[in-house]
Amino acid sequence: MSNILTIFIGMALINNFVLVKFLGLCPFFGVSKKLSNAASMGLAVTLVMFLASAVTWPITHYILAPLEAEFMSTVTYILVIATLVQIMELFIMRTNYGLYSAFGIYLALITTNCAVLGVTLVNARESFNFIESLASALGAGAGFALVLIIMSGIRERLDTSNLPKSMKGLPVAFLTAALLGLAFSGFSGMV
Amino acid sequence: MQLVAAILLVALIGLLCGLAIYIVYIRVPHKVPGLGKIDEINKLLPGMNCGACGYAGCFAFAQEVSRNPQLASQATCPMLLGNDEVIKQLEIALGVSIDTESMNKKAMLHCKGSSENLFDYSGVQSCKAASLLAGGFKRCPYACLGLGDCMRACKYDAISIDGDKGIAVIDYVKCTGCALCVRECPQNLINMVSGRSKVSYRCNYSEIRVIPGRERCNNGCTHCRKCFVACKYDAIIWNKEKAVPEFDSAKCTLCGECVAVCPTRTLEYFQPAISPYAV
Structure with a gap:
């Protein structure tokens, strides 16, 4: 149990995907302008990471490993994750339209997000078991959502503040990202 | 050998993935009506x-x-x-x-642009700015200034500016009736008309008792009622309040009497390209 908690905290804070491993940087700047958008993107990414880990674990251990074809894992994972997202989108659209509109375009967008692929590759590299893989996916998703929500909150606040003209918009967002990264580096060595 | 096996493996997984999407697409019921x-x-x-x-x-x-x-x-x-x-x-x-x-709506400009210039305007090239200076640089206070505020608002390239007349020209084929241009015009010259209109009334000057349109421009409506009298099919209704003709395109046979009789050529056929009734 403590092992699972360690993995969760480790993926969420210490090895945070955005600020420490620098994965998923496009949504970090693209979708962090509004708090509501950031929250739904964070939720969508967490959901997809969780399902992707759940699906790729048996593929790694029951198909790729016995055939000694682990070198094909990147290609296979991309295929499987893309399929998974498509199926999930179809399913949500047909069963729960309210949820579908809440996810909006983000569900389709994260089909090829590197953070999602990253978490499955990390799971394979660290040779986690099934439960550990799920914990690591949830941790990575929670960390991603946390950073996205923090960033969008700061950016919403900065939009209304009196900044020098040359710093408005992206420049100050980059500076904020750097300071956030510095802050998150304080977590290293915690576990 | 390993290469071929890897290719086959990925092809197989891809095939299975495609099959899975297909099955979900066919099998999952539509719960939302x-x-x-x-x-x-x-x-x-x-x-x-x-x-x-x-x-x-x-x-x-x-x-x-x-x-x-x-x-x-x-x-x-x-x-x-x-x-x-x-x-x-x-x-x-x-x-x-x-x-x-x-x-089915189309934007129509109620001005033919023959009002002469009072002075040379060389300020900000925008109708909104020009209209603030003594009501515009045209003799008629209702005239199209032709600086293209509506053209810039149009997302479909349906509006261009006729340099000779200095007015906006609307391409009725490209016009989608989105009405983005209507609120851009500071002179309120553009309004939305039915896409099946047959005759268009190209003047915005309706205050008959102050100054007749003729003094302001060669194509202004003089409120002479000739078109109303000329129409044999009751397709023109005379609006007594504004003293302007209104058209009932269902009754109009496009005989052309009103267009021919208009002394100032204020009346025109609606764009023939879009109206299936036009000759």
């Missing part, structure tokens, strides 16, 4: 994703319409409005009747 028609409706739409309907693209419009068929009779795809056959198919697919007549 109407959503099953999305593909059928999407095929009827032009697929240009122009966004004129107000949704993110043709597929988004198909989604909204299939969920809420009543939407189609309030706002439909402007690209389809001229195409009765597709509209009929859309009506069958949705099970509602679409009143194209009330939705």
Whole structure:
């Protein structure tokens, strides 16, 4: 149990995907302008990471490993994750339209997000078991959502503040990202 | 050998993935009413994703319409409005009747631009700015200033500026009736008319008792009622309050009497390219 908690905290804070491993940087700047958008993107990414880990674990251990074809894992994972997202989108659209509109375009967008692929590759590299893989996916998703929500909150606040003209918009967002990264580096060595 | 095996493996996984999507697509039931028609409706739409309907693209419009068929009779795809056959198919697919007549709108400019310039205007090149300076630089205070505020508002390149006359010219084929230009005009010269109009009244000067239009411009309405008298089919109704003619395009036979009799040529045929009745 403590092992699972360690993995969760480790993926969420210490090895945070955005600020420490620098994965998923496009949504970090693209979708962090509004708090509501950031929250739904964070939720969508967490959901997809969780399902992707759940699906790729048996593929790694029951198909790729016995055939000694682990070198094909990147290609296979991309295929499987893309399929998974498509199926999930179809399913949500047909069963729960309210949820579908809440996810909006983000569900389709994260089909090829590197953070999602990253978490499955990390799971394979660290040779986690099934439960550990799920914990690591949830941790990575929670960390991603946390950073996205923090960033969008700061950016919403900065939009209304009196900044020098040359710093408005992206420049100050980059500076904020750097300071956030510095802050998150304080977590290293915690576990 | 390993290479071939790897290729086969990935091809197999890809095939299985495709099969999985297909099975889900076929098997999962539509719980939301109407959503099953999305593909059928999407095929009827032009697929240009122009966004004129107000949704993110043709597929988004198909989604909204299939969920809420009543939407189609309030706002439909402007690209389809001229195409009765597709509209009929859309009506069958949705099970509602679409009143194209009330939705088929075109922007019309109520000025022919023959009012002369009072002074040379060399300020900010915008109608809104020019109209603030002594009511514009034209003799007629209602005239089109031709600096192109409406042209810049138009997303479909349907409006151009005629350099000789100094007025905006609307291309009725490109006009989708989105009405973005209407509020841009500081002179309130553009309004939306039925796309099946036959005769257009190209003057905005209606205050008959102050100064007759003729003093302001060569093509201004003089409120002489000649068109009203000339019409044999009761297609022209005289608006006594504004002293301007109003047209009933259902009764109009396009005989051309009113256009011919207009002494100032204020009346014109509506753009022939769009009106199926036009000669």
